[in-house]
Amino acid sequence: xxxxxxxxxxxxxxxxxxxxxxxxxxxxxxxxxxxxxxxxxxxxxxxxxxxxxxxxxxxxxxxxxxxxx
Numbered sequence: 001x002x003x004x005x006x007x008x009x010x011x012x013x014x015x016x017x018x019x020x021x022x023x024x025x026x027x028x029x030x031x032x033x034x035x036x037x038x039x040x041x042x043x044x045x046x047x048x049x050x051x052x053x054x055x056x057x058x059x060x061x062x063x064x065x066x067x068x069x
Contacts, residue, residue: 001047003027008040
């Protein structure tokens, strides 16, 4: 079941949804890339209404080392 990153594209000033990510970790990695490219990451959504808690998402964006999936 896919995971998605919901973010605000600051250039277009529009809320957008990423292409599907196969795992929570890959969605978090994609969220970090979007954040570093200047997007405002709003949330990470998973299957069946799952979501990454805001505190975990903030920590991932701020503290996690670079890693490739």
